[in-house]
Amino acid sequence: MADTKAAAFLPYGRQVIEDDDIAAVALALRADLLTTGPRVAAFEEAFAAKVGARHAVACSNGTAALHLAMMALGLKRGQVTIAPSLTFLATANCARFEDAEVQFADVDPDTGLMTPETLEMAISRVNEQGSGAAKLRAVLPVHYGGNPADLPRIRALAEAAGAVVVEDACHGLGTAMDFGSGREQIGDCTHSAMATFSFHPVKTIACGEGGMVTTNDPVLAERLLRLRSHGMVRQPDAFSLTAMAFDEIGDGGRDANPWFYEMPQIGYNYRLPDVLCALGISQLAKLDRFAARRRTLAGLYRQHMAELAPVVSLVATPQGANPALHLMVALIDFKAVGLSRKQVMDGLAARGIGSQVHYIPVHRQPYYQDRYGLIDLPGADAFYSRCLSLPLFADMEDSDPERVVSALRAVLGL
Numbered sequence: 001m002a003d004t005k006a007a008a009f010l011p012y013g014r015q016v017i018e019d020d021d022i023a024a025v026a027l028a029l030r031a032d033l034l035t036t037g038p039r040v041a042a043f044e045e046a047f048a049a050k051v052g053a054r055h056a057v058a059c060s061n062g063t064a065a066l067h068l069a070m071m072a073l074g075l076k077r078g079q080v081t082i083a084p085s086l087t088f089l090a091t092a093n094c095a096r097f098e099d100a101e102v103q104f105a106d107v108d109p110d111t112g113l114m115t116p117e118t119l120e121m122a123i124s125r126v127n128e129q130g131s132g133a134a135k136l137r138a139v140l141p142v143h144y145g146g147n148p149a150d151l152p153r154i155r156a157l158a159e160a161a162g163a164v165v166v167e168d169a170c171h172g173l174g175t176a177m178d179f180g181s182g183r184e185q186i187g188d189c190t191h192s193a194m195a196t197f198s199f200h201p202v203k204t205i206a207c208g209e210g211g212m213v214t215t216n217d218p219v220l221a222e223r224l225l226r227l228r229s230h231g232m233v234r235q236p237d238a239f240s241l242t243a244m245a246f247d248e249i250g251d252g253g254r255d256a257n258p259w260f261y262e263m264p265q266i267g268y269n270y271r272l273p274d275v276l277c278a279l280g281i282s283q284l285a286k287l288d289r290f291a292a293r294r295r296t297l298a299g300l301y302r303q304h305m306a307e308l309a310p311v312v313s314l315v316a317t318p319q320g321a322n323p324a325l326h327l328m329v330a331l332i333d334f335k336a337v338g339l340s341r342k343q344v345m346d347g348l349a350a351r352g353i354g355s356q357v358h359y360i361p362v363h364r365q366p367y368y369q370d371r372y373g374l375i376d377l378p379g380a381d382a383f384y385s386r387c388l389s390l391p392l393f394a395d396m397e398d399s400d401p402e403r404v405v406s407a408l409r410a411v412l413g414l
């Protein structure tokens with residue numbers, strides 16, 4: 001075991017923070033404005049340009065991004081969203097924050113993605129609930145692991161049902177694809193009203209905590225900005241309390257009173273501070289390099305993992321996609337080797353290799369079972385029973401995928 005002891009423990013994912021990232025944060029810490037300073041808009045502008053969207057609104061984390069998107073749509077009680085069951089809790093929870101309901105869609109058992117077919121089944125379940133039932137407002141595809149969901153067909157189905165698409169793009173930063181009408185990037189909102197991102201340390205770029213919503217709709221962008229800061233407005237043309245807002249005596253009401261603000265609608269404090277935007281700007285400049293590393297490492301994984309077929313396979317990439325994979329998900333036939341997933345995880349950990357499970361199907365969570373009963377989503381259950389996320393992050397060595405695959409081979413006894 002001497003050789004494996006010498007090698008560093010490989011977590012399943014982690015941030016890559018370099019000296020210039022630290023310098024950028026240190027500079028921001030010496031500035032006057034730690035909260036809403038110039039780096040917030042600079043990060044938003046750089047992000048919008050990078051993913052090809054007209055607007056980007058920064059916020060505290062990916063969960064806040066989803067909540068802001070639902071509020072910007074005016075989601076409310078009596079309405080319903082559709083989210084795939086194979087995702088992080090927040091994709092579903094964001095509807096419940098606004099007292100709306102969630103209908104869970106199944107996923108393809110081999111890709112983990114909500115498909116047009118599984119979406120259609122979920123839409124039928126919404127419709128079956130009969131008169132007076134919640135009305136479909138939004139569909140939230142997740143680009144699981146970094147592979148893009150079939151957005152053109154998902155959008156067509158959503159629109160036919162009177163709903164809009166909001167992408168949970170937390171895994172999708174850096175992914176490009178061609179759905180048949182030219183090159184697109186996750187986040188450019190060609191097929192959606194909004195897309196949401198997270199800068200949690202395991203995601204493709206890191207802020208510690210951080211999130212972003214992109215959109216091409218200026219009305220949605222304006223609402224997102226207002227909602228992330230208490231629902232406050234400070235633009236004089238938006239004021240309705242004119243007697244309080246304007247000084248009729250001094251300047252005859254030309255300028256609004258300098259302290260004045262109004263709250264036409266309730267909002268939250270979901271701001272992303274200037275200091276973390278400094279880190280975001282610095283990290284975003286490295287996205288192409290990070291994505292290229294992820295592609296190289298994924299290629300090495302594919303090459304070495306082929307030796308473990310058919311017991312182990314890797315999640316396939318949809319046609320036309322060039323993903324910057326967020327997760328390296330192996331699908332393992334645990335029964336075939338007579339081992340439990342826990343035994344395999346423990347065996348890998350003993351060899352210095354971290355792994356994780358993405359995700360426990362959300363429709364099985366007690367909160368949702370209490371609310372909706374247990375629905376049958378065989379694709380999500382099948383995916384869950386086989387999946388194991390292996391180490392993937394931008395500063396892994398070229399030799400690491402082989403090291404992971406040989407450890408996996410030894411643990412599985414292949």
Ligand SMILES: *Cc1c(COP(=O)(O)O)cnc(C)c1O
Nearest residue numbers: 061062063088090170198199200
């Ligand atoms: C990480 C993640 C979120 C939540 O992001 P936070 O920044 O942790 O709040 C939501 N959805 C998906 C698919 C994620 O991976």
